[in-house]
Amino acid sequence: MSAITENTLTRDNILRLFPDIAATMQTSRPSAQDAQLFDGYDEEQVRLMEEVCIVLDWNDIPCGSASKKTCHLMSNINNGLLHRAFSVFLFNEENKLLLQQRADEKITFPGMWTNTCCSHPLAIPSEIGYDLPTSIMGVKRAAQRKLDQELGIATDQVPLDKFHFLTRIHYKAPSDGVWGEHEIDYILFIKAAPTVTANPNEVKDAKYVTAKELRAMFEDKDLTFTPWFKLICETYLFDWWSNLDEVNSFRETEIRRMI
Secondary structure: OOOOOOOOOOHHHHHHHOOOOEOOOOOOOOOOOHHHHOOOOOHHHHHHOOOEEEEEOOOOOEEEEEEHHHHHEHHHHOOOOOEEEEEEEEEOOOOOEEEEEEOOOOOOOOOOEEOOEEEOOEOOOOOOOOOHHHHHHHHHHHHHHHHHHHHOOOHHHOOHHHOEEEEEEEEEEEOOOOEEEEEEEEEEEEEOOOOOOOOOOOEEEEEEEOHHHHHHHHHOOOOOEOHHHHHHHHHHHHHHHOOHHHHHHHOOOOEEEEO
């Protein structure tokens, strides 16, 4: 394939290359081929693959919608299919970061350690956003929804106005031969003291760590980490973490390209 660039990731090219993407936001429906594709996977995780993600051009402008399944197939990713995502980093009053280990039932990156919550805003009016301010608000609402669904964190414990948007990261990463990620990932920080009741279908384990403890985890060869989490840790996280009281100073509008 040709390189993924601003000139190739246009709305017209995306809709030409991926005919099963809706030019308008709509609900996904499973296809007849899904039975074979999802053979052996957890039923609930297969159901979640019907959720509808926001398909983007190079500049993070929505140009349609497609199922989570469509957006995460490497055959589509290798042709440039791009969608919107978010990553939440939740710190407690001691400035410890809440990590989760993804459940073994997960279709992509099962069993890997990662940041507090990583997911996608849906192609619904409350979560879409067509410019940066409305898109940030959309991912904050999606973050509340997923923190509840994955970790049992009640919405009133993570108010929208407590989330801090830092930046957007454009990256691509394979999970296995079939699945992967190609996202513009909105980074959200929040300080809170929530009650955590992990959903075992989503989260295998969860724990708070210091920066020193996280560095030690990276040295443990028995542990694996999601590629986006490792990428963020290796480039920005520890600097942001050491300046939590001034974290808004890191906010930027430019998309950081890591593809």
